[in-house]
Amino acid sequence: MKKHFLLISALAALFVSCGDRNNDESISIDKNTKFTLDSNLIPQPSDGVLISVADFDKYLKNKYFLEQSDGRRIEQDGNLSGKLFWEDIIGIGSDGYYFAADSAINYVLYVDSNPNIKYIRNGFAYIDGRAVVSYPRDVEMPNLKIVKANDAGFTAIRLIGVKGDGRPSYIYSSYRKVSESKFKKVLEE
Secondary structure, X not given: OHHHHHHHHHHHHHHHHHHXXXXXXXXXXXXXXXXXXXXXXXXXXXOOOOOOHHHHHHHHOOEEEEEOOOOEEEOOOOEEEEEEOOOOOOOEEEEEEEEOOOOEEEEEEEOOOOOOOOEEEEEEEEXXXXXXXXXXXXXXXXXXXXXXXXXXXXXXXXXXXXXXXXXXXXXXXXXXXXXXXXXXXXHHO
């Protein structure tokens, strides 16, 4: 009986470890993806499709994500930059998101730009059928426009900032799903 218990325990541990590994798999972006820019210069998927409410609830709600380093700037012609956005940036870490039922929290991690700041915590609200996450006061330029999602994570158009001439700047980036403990560990580092 004890041998059977040990065998079952070993199989269960193997199953769980495989499941954890699957959660750490990445969701990749296609660098050939094209976007169209609307009248506010906000990129839209060329096919016009964002994730559905059902997919949002299934893949994102009450889950934790960390941004991967495959983000590419969306150029004014709707094409993705040939260069990774994060390649030449020093001093700022990835963003982590936890999508709760009615709000989202965004953490921006600073490495050396300001040693006194561990992270900044900002509140967000859902709009447009919960496929878009935006600063409550800035619905015109949403921070995240979620394009697709699956068990590994999601991809999104993300607002990076506003250029000197007033034009918004966006990247297309992917976020992998992680466990709550891994998410919190990243915030503590």
